[in-house]
Amino acid sequence: MLEQSILKQLEEICGKDHVTTATADLICYSYDATQRQYRPDVVVHPGSNEEISAIMKLANSARIPVFPRGAGSGFTGGSLPISGGIVLGLSRLDKILEIDEENLVATVEPGVVTEQFQQAVEKVGLFYPPDPASLKVSTLGGNVAECAGGPRCVKYGVTKDYIIGLEIVTPTGDIIKTGGPTMKGVVGYDLTKLICGSEGTLAVITKIIIKLLPKPEAKKTMLVLFDSIDGAAQAVSAIIRGKIIPTTLEFMDGRTLDCVRKATDLQVPAGANAVLIIEVDGDREFLDKQAAKIAAIIKPLGVVETRIAETPEQSEALWQIRRSVSASLRRVNPDKFNEDICVPRSKVPEMIRKIDQISDRYAIPIVNFGHAGDGNIHVNIMIDSKVPGQSEKAEKAIAEVFAGALELGGTMSGEHGVGIMKAPFITMELSDAGIDYMKTIKKALDPNNILNPGKMFPSDRAVAPAQS
Amino acid sequence: MAKLKELSELREQIELCVKCGGCRAHCPAFGADKQEGRVARGKIALADALLKEQVDLEERFLLDMSQCLLCGSCYSQCPNKVHTEEIVAATRREIAKRQGLSTFGKGVATVLKHQGLMNLLAKGGGAFSKLLFKKVPEQSGLRLRFPAPFISSDRTLPPLTSKPFRERHPEVIPGTAGKPTVLFFTGCGINYMYPDSGEALLKALQFLGITVIIPKDQGCCGLPAVSAGASATVEQLANDNLAMLRKHQYDYIVTACASCHSGLTQIYPNMGAEFDTYKEKVRDIFVFLVEQGLPERLAELPKAAQQLRVTYHDPCHLRNHGITKQPRAILKALPQVAYVEMEGAGSCCGLGGTYSVYHYETSKQIGAKKAAHIAQSGASLVATDCPGCIMQLQDSINHAGGQQQAVHILDLLAEALP
Ligand SMILES: Cc1cc2nc3c(=O)[nH]c(=O)nc-3n(C[C@H](O)[C@H](O)[C@H](O)COP(=O)(O)OP(=O)(O)OC[C@H]3O[C@@H](n4cnc5c(N)ncnc54)[C@H](O)[C@@H]3O)c2cc1C
Ligand code: SF4
Ligand code: SF4
Numbered sequence: 001m002l003e004q005s006i007l008k009q010l011e012e013i014c015g016k017d018h019v020t021t022a023t024a025d026l027i028c029y030s031y032d033a034t035q036r037q038y039r040p041d042v043v044v045h046p047g048s049n050e051e052i053s054a055i056m057k058l059a060n061s062a063r064i065p066v067f068p069r070g071a072g073s074g075f076t077g078g079s080l081p082i083s084g085g086i087v088l089g090l091s092r093l094d095k096i097l098e099i100d101e102e103n104l105v106a107t108v109e110p111g112v113v114t115e116q117f118q119q120a121v122e123k124v125g126l127f128y129p130p131d132p133a134s135l136k137v138s139t140l141g142g143n144v145a146e147c148a149g150g151p152r153c154v155k156y157g158v159t160k161d162y163i164i165g166l167e168i169v170t171p172t173g174d175i176i177k178t179g180g181p182t183m184k185g186v187v188g189y190d191l192t193k194l195i196c197g198s199e200g201t202l203a204v205i206t207k208i209i210i211k212l213l214p215k216p217e218a219k220k221t222m223l224v225l226f227d228s229i230d231g232a233a234q235a236v237s238a239i240i241r242g243k244i245i246p247t248t249l250e251f252m253d254g255r256t257l258d259c260v261r262k263a264t265d266l267q268v269p270a271g272a273n274a275v276l277i278i279e280v281d282g283d284r285e286f287l288d289k290q291a292a293k294i295a296a297i298i299k300p301l302g303v304v305e306t307r308i309a310e311t312p313e314q315s316e317a318l319w320q321i322r323r324s325v326s327a328s329l330r331r332v333n334p335d336k337f338n339e340d341i342c343v344p345r346s347k348v349p350e351m352i353r354k355i356d357q358i359s360d361r362y363a364i365p366i367v368n369f370g371h372a373g374d375g376n377i378h379v380n381i382m383i384d385s386k387v388p389g390q391s392e393k394a395e396k397a398i399a400e401v402f403a404g405a406l407e408l409g410g411t412m413s414g415e416h417g418v419g420i421m422k423a424p425f426i427t428m429e430l431s432d433a434g435i436d437y438m439k440t441i442k443k444a445l446d447p448n449n450i451l452n453p454g455k456m457f458p459s460d461r462a463v464a465p466a467q468s
Numbered sequence: 469m470a471k472l473k474e475l476s477e478l479r480e481q482i483e484l485c486v487k488c489g490g491c492r493a494h495c496p497a498f499g500a501d502k503q504e505g506r507v508a509r510g511k512i513a514l515a516d517a518l519l520k521e522q523v524d525l526e527e528r529f530l531l532d533m534s535q536c537l538l539c540g541s542c543y544s545q546c547p548n549k550v551h552t553e554e555i556v557a558a559t560r561r562e563i564a565k566r567q568g569l570s571t572f573g574k575g576v577a578t579v580l581k582h583q584g585l586m587n588l589l590a591k592g593g594g595a596f597s598k599l600l601f602k603k604v605p606e607q608s609g610l611r612l613r614f615p616a617p618f619i620s621s622d623r624t625l626p627p628l629t630s631k632p633f634r635e636r637h638p639e640v641i642p643g644t645a646g647k648p649t650v651l652f653f654t655g656c657g658i659n660y661m662y663p664d665s666g667e668a669l670l671k672a673l674q675f676l677g678i679t680v681i682i683p684k685d686q687g688c689c690g691l692p693a694v695s696a697g698a699s700a701t702v703e704q705l706a707n708d709n710l711a712m713l714r715k716h717q718y719d720y721i722v723t724a725c726a727s728c729h730s731g732l733t734q735i736y737p738n739m740g741a742e743f744d745t746y747k748e749k750v751r752d753i754f755v756f757l758v759e760q761g762l763p764e765r766l767a768e769l770p771k772a773a774q775q776l777r778v779t780y781h782d783p784c785h786l787r788n789h790g791i792t793k794q795p796r797a798i799l800k801a802l803p804q805v806a807y808v809e810m811e812g813a814g815s816c817c818g819l820g821g822t823y824s825v826y827h828y829e830t831s832k833q834i835g836a837k838k839a840a841h842i843a844q845s846g847a848s849l850v851a852t853d854c855p856g857c858i859m860q861l862q863d864s865i866n867h868a869g870g871q872q873q874a875v876h877i878l879d880l881l882a883e884a885l886p
Contacts, residue, residue, distance in 0.1 A: 022528035027517050028504035033488050072504070073489040091502040111502075115493075136493035327547045
């Protein structure tokens, strides 16, 4: 419980209506997509950068942890108030401030939902490529904090590749600008890039300046079924060697296809053990040529069937196979651990084989799909947590999956970040010196460890509480 | 005996929610102020906390639980198919059980006053004057939807008819031999507010030679009572309707109201196995008319010289049961209609049973979005398949200063038929 005087000050800063300690509210801001729950002491919905600055100053003087929160769609627990304190809900900062068509730059507040921003820029013929699968709900602030990526990354890159400037509130309550609306800028350290992917541990993002592209005229979707995952992986390399960078190169492994077969009436032939969904975009006349070229390149690689969409409806039907995966997984087992390792593109089949072995060893189904174009594999470890021992087995399997990815020169997260879920494993990937370097930054910027404590670095969980 | 599920019986549903937040994109109640307590995910977490006795029936809890239109939009988009609307309805029953129904109503009202939303008190209530209400039985959906003291004075409501639909006709209206017999479940909306749509339905069925039974002793489907958490009323209505359904001989039960359709096909079957036998027979009127080949018959009619631009609003309770094509098929086949699809045809109109009474301001906000989409479509008429939606759509259009009319598809159909 926070002291009454602190609550009063928070109310003075944000207005009574935007500060709440009702149990119902504390429950509603206690979770994210990890399904873990930690209750905050208070939920605050600030309406401006100045309010956030005042909150940070207050939190610093009273030593109360502050946890920024976008839509709470994070998969690693980044927004969870693991040590009580203040949840800083950013949903009121939800305005698209400017779309500058002349300079192809937009300025937004952090609470804008990703898809709504995409639609707004597309209305004027522009394009914001990063497309996490959560784009209908996740916020741009959350995307920047996690450096979110999606299927289109293979061609267009991830969130940080589009963020050219920020306004932030520092952990000690200063409001500063990083970068700016110009395409170039080399004055000082690149703080923009430092904040992107910092998981809300270094600053509260209050404004985002985004670089835009012209919207591609059209896209073309094809779905290719392969007899093996090797064929699919070789196809990825062959396409890129052929100097074509598709917009997306999504893959699903054999176990994923089994789920889809069982759960839906989508037609997936028996001999198919891997799928690639390939999409190319650009000028209309050039798409047919590209699709034909891709089909020719991959033909010898164990292709069972190729489907090319001619209309947007057909394209949608092809994507439907990918979209049906998430719901179909529940048929395998009720609970899942969703990891998002990333390995060099060419190592995808080897990684899948490793995962299959881990799956057999622990007798736990593991289903893999993801973004083959950038080697990003979503590893879904399916368990029934009510069965004694399964959760423990899953933990061990996860550690082995991470180790496997690292052996192949990969990383334990391509998209979802570290948060609390991967914090215990971080030493597997980063050296002590590397972690110290990062911690030095954190300590310098947030001397009292107020902002999102306990994330990324597990041992920092303790916050000296001025709260009772 | 009909029996509604207790909240504790929905534990499995609650556990199905993986907190992905997908429902944030589809929940009309959440759209207004983006508070987590309003979205399906939040309400499920709260229901869970109530079962685990981690939360009391505090003001905020009651407010959040009242913030649901039971539209099922979350369910239709949820990757795990969690029935939030069932969870919320059961939670409301649980609240009513613990606090008493009227206390719940009062509780909500106090909370609303608190939120500054409570300018809803009746200042006479025009069409819904006490006098007119006398004609409407106490368990009727209309009374439950619009308890008189809560009617806002700036709300457009259709006048109540002086002669309810069911009183106008004999119980059986014979058709051609060899054609099916249907039982028309009129619902309160058509019986008391939109009897002309009922007449239109009769005309269409007679055009096809179908025998129609309009039982006098049918009652409200009970959906508004579900929304209010009034379990005893729901159970009583379900039992009475069941007794009524047993009494007659028919091939199909048709509805011309999305809520009634939902009551008969979704709520009742959860209350007892016997309802399953009736569920199979229930048809939304347009599903039935399409099955009976009406679009082909309409195609034979000469095209009208003057075409009306008409758009369609999907009532939540039809859309979520996959009924989207048939109403459009009928509209498109009408000789006087030039059909246009509007953006967001599938988004909720904002009525949601008691929701629009307790939360008229947010209900209006949801409706305003709809009114804007209707205007953008360029249509002069918005047609739909639910009296509740018609009322809310017209209210929203009027608030937006639009000229469009909200009508039942049946009204347009009746115009077209010889
Ligand atoms: C179904 C599903 C699919 C997903 N698919 C993808 C995917 O394809 N790619 C991908 O990258 N991720 C994916 N995710 C993960 C998640 O959606 C992303 O991490 C997203 O960026 C989180 O955004 P959010 O607004 O929900 O942030 P939250 O979950 O609320 O917060 C995430 C982190 O950002 C911080 N934060 C939020 N706003 C701010 C701010 N303004 N200032 C400072 N810090 C802030 C929080 O403290 C926290 O550490 C998926 C999640 C789900 C549930
Ligand atoms: S109700 Fe469905 S969509 Fe919403 S959070 Fe739960 S699982 Fe996700
Ligand atoms: S039923 Fe409708 S209003 Fe209620 S939570 Fe679901 S989407 Fe929201």
